[in-house]
Amino acid sequence: MREAISEGYKTALKAGDKRRTATLRAVNAAIKDKDIDARGQGKGPLSDEDVLVLLQKMVKQREESLGIYEKAGREDLAVVEREEIAILNEFLPKGLSDAEVEEAIRAAIAKTGAAGGKDMGKVIASLKADYPGRIDFSKASGKVKAALG
Secondary structure, three states, rough: HHHHHHHHHHHHHHHHHHHHEEEEEEEEHHHHHHHHHHHHHOOOOOOHHHHHHHHHHHHHHHHHHHHHHHHHHHHHHHHHHHHHHHHHHOOOOOOOOHHHHHHHHHHHHHHHHOOOOHHHHHHHHHHHHHOOOOOOOHHHHHHHHHHHH
């Protein structure tokens, strides 16, 4: 993932794409910042999974800002946020459709042998391991609860 982001940054720099360059520069800076943090704690550099979580967090921050700008009628700033979200999403794995999420939940329940609500944690953990970054767990947890209940 790091290499894809770095290559994207270099390409944007050569093409003179200022928005893309600035966005990917921010991503690289955030990754380096987290690497330095991890080194201070005696850990190695971020894994691809950690980078994925970081990118998802950056997208979520921009979506929140987008909502605020739209409510305030600041279309100029909203456009910037939309562009940055689109750039960041290029580096994230594609999310699963609702039907695919429900099938993944059924498979996870079968895999873990979950029988009731008390096993919800096992099912969520299995989904997180099998589909990192591809499921919105704030929505999926309700579906897991319904499937187990």
